[in-house]
Amino acid sequence: MLPSDDRTWENNDVTRRRENSERLEAAAKLVVPGGVYGHGALTTRAHPRFFESGTGAHVTDVDGNELIDFMCGYGPNLLGMGHPRVEAAAERQRRKGDCFSGPTARWVELAEALVERIGHADWAMFTKNGTDATTLCTTIARAATGRRKILVARGAYHGAAPWCTPSDAGVPAEDRAHLLHYRYNDLESVAEAVARAGDDLAGIMVSPFRHDTFVDQELPTTEFARGLRRACDRAGAVLMIDEVRAGLRLARGGSWERLSVDPDLSAWGKALGNGYAISAVVGREDLRDAARRVYATGSFWYGGVAMAAACETLAVADEIGLPEMLTATGQQFRAGLEELATANGFSLRQTGPPQLPMVLFEGDTDFSLGKFFTGDAIDRGVYMHPYHNMFLSAAHTPAIVAEALERLSGSFESLRRYVDAAGPEGSR
């Protein structure tokens, strides 16, 4: 086994400037617990912590290192950073005003746009964080059914509120008292959890595909999706799809429409405003009254600018045929990575939909290969993640993907040299 030291990548033959990043990180540690917290801290020492600018598929860190960005802000960058049409639409609203004591006309326009494009959506509600949207789904499901139990897949991420955060620091057990778990793509485990819920099953939450950190992604089987729908129908419970991470990249409407499975509620976020802070819940007619009874609000939830950005994001996505476009460049990226890995004697695990690439090295249980590889890739100007799914945007053109692969060719070679130098125990 190679050591899983975050700094191994520094043994490569490329260097980049890191002074400003390190200086800012030290300054941050004085005034922010841990310096940087949250998903941006899930990366390795190789990853720049602070960003200076970005446009399209490129970001530049505070040391002036330009990177082809395969994280897209963990999802929000759907069309390319600073997309001209989205920015123009936001600017038009901004000149009028953003944060009033009630909504603007964009509220109606965006709700109409979501209702039009998502099969199961008869209405929409707007929130700010993805967590707001998933939490609101559970509250509506409980209000509608008068029941309490919510089923989620073991290991799935549905946000950072006490009921769903992956950490238990500061979270009393009661916040999760009505949470039951099943295994993704395992209807038997669903049936067991449904049985445990008894007559108290409010709903089942599920991601459109399994996109847990650290492990292979997994597409849902049609049988699994339909089985969840059937389980909810039988129990009079609410099926909820958490589209926050994957929504809009997989399909124009709901991600499970291709499986002919409609949920009762779905939560959307991240990509919806192409970087502007907005999330949403949409739902079926029979849940409208429960949704109306729930108290949901936030200081900035009427903000017209993010809604204007979202309306334009959806319009642009439709014009360019976004899911198909991302599928094509995702397949190009996947095939190119596969070829480079093979040429250098590595075996990759590339799983899930190509629009949200997940790249793990076969047998790399401590992610030492992934950490060295992504560290080296960042040195060569490609921002990748060693154990979290990545994201493509419409700005990731075939030429940019080809350029990224060209740079990554050096990273595979560098990894080969590193593994070979580590001797027999280091080989895979």
Place this chain on the structure above:
Amino acid sequence: MLPSDDRTWENNDVTRRRENSERLEAAAKLVVPGGVYGHGALTTRAHPRFFESGTGAHVTDVDGNELIDFMCGYGPNLLGMGHPRVEAAAERQRRKGDCFSGPTARWVELAEALVERIGHADWAMFTKNGTDATTLCTTIARAATGRRKILVARGAYHGAAPWCTPSDAGVPAEDRAHLLHYRYNDLESVAEAVARAGDDLAGIMVSPFRHDTFVDQELPTTEFARGLRRACDRAGAVLMIDEVRAGLRLARGGSWERLSVDPDLSAWGKALGNGYAISAVVGREDLRDAARRVYATGSFWYGGVAMAAACETLAVADEIGLPEMLTATGQQFRAGLEELATANGFSLRQTGPPQLPMVLFEGDTDFSLGKFFTGDAIDRGVYMHPYHNMFLSAAHTPAIVAEALERLSGSFESLRRYVDAAGPEGSR
């Protein structure tokens, strides 16, 4: 008693255009549960539901009615809508980029600015909604103490998450299992709640003054504030001030610094970015480690634009001496209202700090006077609230406040005529 019909104000002698507002509300009802939900729906039928534009202290509804706005978006508008310096700072960051896979340098700058100005702040964390900030406070308090009970004042609003939402629709009892209540300014009730918490008291949350909807506002007595501090110190519990609604309007730093009472944590939001979506938690050194252990994140929480806006908002607020400025115009507004009310034979209850005006009519238990008055005021171009505290911004100049009072003179006369026409039972 006058009937509490929301439409009574229509008997006044002013009319305004409402067609677009009604058309949009009807359209919204088709695609959003209830049409408009949240705090914007707390108003009466007289209030315009949809806004077109705003600048400074003025907003214009979708029918072109311009209003002097005393709600300020329920708080966010601190310096005036579209404040040129805040917008310029936001635009500079926007050109570089907003939503990256990690923070920008604004993260450090804003944390430093908060630590500099707030006495008890040794560090800061950034969130998006006010609810995120209050919830994070409770999680940090629990992580730090390893205990569970949180005390809040009966009737206080701390956000819309399941643990604190004013509605219980869809909220299992377990979400509030560790919540205990005291009465504001009543140390005996605090002592009782502390006793009930036993050795499980994680912390006490308190608003800088009592600003509950529907009732008189109440400033904290020094004895009460110090008593809470003492209670926390004795129990080894965490004192948390929820500054989301009032923060920055009452003082440059923490609102209780004038009482020489420092909390351990405080939650900030609304006004922090002058309308840009950002909130924050700040805290003392001894809670840094607990804050670091809590998992807190959101898709848009690194957004640099709102942080740039917040940095500039704080700088402008300091240059103009914001709390003093708002106090002066608040006193002008209060005195003018008092004079007009008296001249027309009404008695007002104006309570709390003048920066956040609360105006109730004496004996108006069903708010019928308040509803008629604010409905008439809106017809005359002054946006006021019948039973929620209002907000002043730096754009509410003495001249604008005088103009508002001039218009409201008509509303008091209109209310007088209405009450007199209602006959003896209608008199107050």
